[in-house]
Amino acid sequence: MSTHVEVVPAAFDPPTCLQQFVERIGDEGAVVSFTGRARGHAKDGAGIEALVLESYRGVTLSSMQQIVADTHAKFPISASHVIHRAGRISPEESIVFVATASRHRRAAFEAADYLMDRLKTEAVFWKREEHANGSTWIEPTDADQSDAARWLGKESEAICPE
């Protein structure tokens, strides 16, 4: 199992992360990556000046490492790479980068999906949107919770070579 999990305080470059990941996965046949970016508008259409992600000491990283360990236990992937931004993030900057590698594609797709669903609801961050009139704390949405709940009790189906 090869993992890399990191919380970074400054902007990062997803293509560079992907290149670093690919360089350490050997001849695996499938690589899936996902990049989450900061939006410039809230759900009600109001402009967002910045997204602020507060982390806490080593607890945030530990929560991410646990999610990654669970992902490797659940899906037949050989490697993963998770970079998460903390601090003040401007619109269009990257918040999170996730990559997974496996022998066949289905496992890599599902593992990346699972990783993101868990990160979106369980990673130890407190998030607020800064806008012209102040700031608003953000909690996981119903959609985030139901996305994460999809995996409860679901066995990996990523064993078929595709």
Added chain:
Amino acid sequence: MERAINVELCGKLADSYGGSVTLYIAPCGLPVRELFEAVSSAYPLLEPILASGSVRACVNEVIVPDHAIIHQGDTAALFPPVSGG
């Protein structure tokens, strides 16, 4: 002899009093459930959220149950529900 500890406040808990508050604890320590009561008493704007049952205590970077004991010299923090990444 009682000693002061700083209890770090995370997320929206920091809105009222900033990022930490000070409490005094005895050499025998303080159970987490009593920490909640002590913080609520000394910093009443935090009482509603602490009473909601949704706040977790973190001691020395480990989230602990209500019966855990906080000792002098520990690093303590209060976590409201996380936002996720």
